[in-house]
Amino acid sequence: MTKIQNAVIGSVRTVIGWVPAGWLPGGSPDPLIERRAAIGRQASRLDGPLKVTGEARFAAEVAVDNLSYAALVHSPITRGRIMRLDTDAADAAPGVILVVTHRNMPRLGTLALIGMSDMSAIGNSDLPILQDAQVHYNGQVVAAVIAETQEQADHAVSLIMIDYTAEPAKTLFEEAKATARTPASVLIEKNHVTVGNAERELSRSAHIVDNVYRTPPHNHNAIELHTVTAMWEGDGLLVHDTTQMVAPSATALAKLFGLKREQVRVLSPFVGGGFGGKGMWDHQIVAVAVARMVGRPVRLTLSREGVYRIIGGRTPSEQRVAIGADAAGRFTALIHSGYSVMPPYGACPEQYTLGSRAIYDAKSFEFLQRHVDLDIVPNTFMRAPGEAIGTFAVESAVDEMAHAMGVDPIDMRMANIAERHPVSGAPFSQHALKQAFTDGAERFGWNRRVAEPGSRREGEWRIGIGCAAGSFPYARMPGANVRITLHGDGSATIACSAQEMGMGTATVQVQHAADRLGLPLEAIRFELGDSDLPASPMAGGSSQTASVAGAIIAAAEKLTGEMLRLAGNASPVAGLRAGEVRLTDGGIASIADPSRHDSFESILARAARDDMTVTAAGSMPLEMFKFAMHSTSAVFCELRVSDVTGEVRVDRLLGSFDCGTILNPKTAASQFRGGMIMGLGLALTEETLFDGRSGRIMNASLADYHIPTHLDVPQIDVMWTDIPDPRSPLGARGIGEIGITGVGAAVANAVFNATGKRVRDLPITLDKLLPD
């Protein structure tokens, strides 16, 4: 983002700051916060029976006539040019329909990079795809084969001969730091933020910790592979994809292929895990282009190795955190700066300093991120981008300060947790991080912790306890639309293009709509995952639930007005205005006199209507600019470290969350746990290994990239304050990414408590803990 955008966002904030809260969305709390029946219930997933029986059809599972299969060739070099290309053997191989290289690929433009401004800007990279002989990173797609079967395509790929001339490539983080860029903004926030003179305050502080923390690259590793099936039907394009951005994908593909938006339909009813990785990458574009060339449907499923090669993950980072504290343990300075990778053709700035702006008060602050340019598969957003690794650095540093001062780490945090946003000064909409710590500490048994590191031992095992805080911003995205259809039998269908990747999108919104429309759960159907439905924003930033809920609120309001009009003079609710009624018991009732009630069924019947349909968009999310809105957490960990092998076994993990209303305790608990388990991987085992000489990923498989397995995962306790946020729809804030946030530091701090060893570079593998 540019300086101009900084100024625009800044002035929006200023103006919204002057507007009375009552005028903004959330100005008066959502009435459903008080009056809920289905919301907050332990509902099982509506799609559960489909998923456990194998009937849920994921993207690669739609039966298609006359289907052909594609396979990709990835560059083994990092930078350079294709000099000689021999596809004769592949062309002649059995079953091969077409070999595509930059020579015969149709000329295409490039994608607009992901931005906050335009819903269809979803490119993770703006590099040309099969357009020329240039190679920009190791693993880049350089050719594709389309054949009658997958086996034939896979074999033909091995027959393609390519000679390259390699050019010097930037592959070493350490070297590239010297030419790092300093962007004006990180997402929609100003990058370099100073409050007071933090370096001077630091140097004058009674207590100082000042260290560098390192985190490695990570990959999302959704178990479902990236897969797309593209087919042209006349002038229209139908795409079965697995994507976190259904409607934006349709718009982006329409732009890229010069089509009208109505000509493109993207279907993605189920997504087998996303975590930020299931966006728009090269393979969808190759499949769409190639399907037109061969005049047949094409299915392109990446190999697991292919996922590593062309789907970017989380960038590595090197972060400096410096904290100064006075004699009483109050922070006088907080400095968080560092380096992460963002190639010029990439889109994700890994906002690791944003979380640290929102938790603690200090007399002075400095935040600054620098982007390192490497020739590398473009990194992207991965679960809690920024916060997941930023909290590792800051929350480790807070623990170091507590230890240095001989203060309990929770007391240290309690003394410094901010009451208003520490940098902007904006009031929190609702913020009970202190309560999350108190409640969590009690349930966890924090008082059993022995402050002196290395004091608890059982046989070969040393035992430690640690904690950390987490903070993740609330977001409600603009551009969420839904359609509500009320049927003659009193049931309703809610439709929008939203995505389901395991969050329980439909389940939770059906619960919501039941309460909003005054209908029983069974009377509501929810349709999603289809770009022909009213457009929803992408699933990202833990924003989908609030965004869709905001649109359902707007549509329900509209529906109320329409149904009142339709009810006519004979209705018990005749003469009432929208503000004087509520939807309840399958119809409309007067708030003042609930005995005045007219059912949807009879209103529609009297009007001789089969149904009533309304479509509406959610209000602009202005509450985000007026208030500081953050989900927060306190994470507690108990673990053992073996003296013999250095192995870490996590015995207990507890997450205490403050995320507003919890809409469905069952699915919410699963999301919290899921995030925390990914946090265990981040802490202990996960690392994408780049060969510094070649820039090639060395562990491009699930056997060599270690995600937590069943035996690694303890029973995880989760709890929440359940205090509604008065400014958000339903009083809820996001829960999808706060779970991973803070876990890395909680584990590292517990390791320190167990062993006295402070590990500042993730993952905490055995070699780092072997006895000296």
Added chain:
Amino acid sequence: MTIKVNGQDFPPPDDARVSLLDLLREQLHLTGTKVGCNQGACGACTVLLDSRRVLSCLTLAVQADGRSVTTIEGLGTAEALHPLQAAFIEHDGFQCGYCTPGQICAATAMLEEVAAGMPSYLTVDLAADRITLSREEVQERMSGNLCRCGAHNGIIDAILDVAGEHRP
């Protein structure tokens, strides 16, 4: 010869390179069996071959010739769920649901392995003919099935529930 899949006979594929996984998914359209890696690392493709669990991505279809394959579709239906399927829903043992068929097939075979007294790496007494199914035993025996959504707790709870060994 034929391959019996969920009780029905099918001819083996013409192309000997076709894996059991691709036979099921691409030719028989039994897409309940999933693919997460195609190289034996994730367990998503687990099916039962003569009641034993196998990774169908590492099994050539022709190896199933004359044998009997049970996939998730053969275990239960939405109307008549297998006890493990019902328990997975009850304990929220999945999120995206992609690893789920593999987890359920693996759990089905795993419980039979336990009943047959087959020890695991955690089993202390190799001579005992009855295995006590502790939580860790189940975790160890299920560790070949990865789940990235992090539904591990619910999966193990569901299996313990069905095994009748669920202790709070």
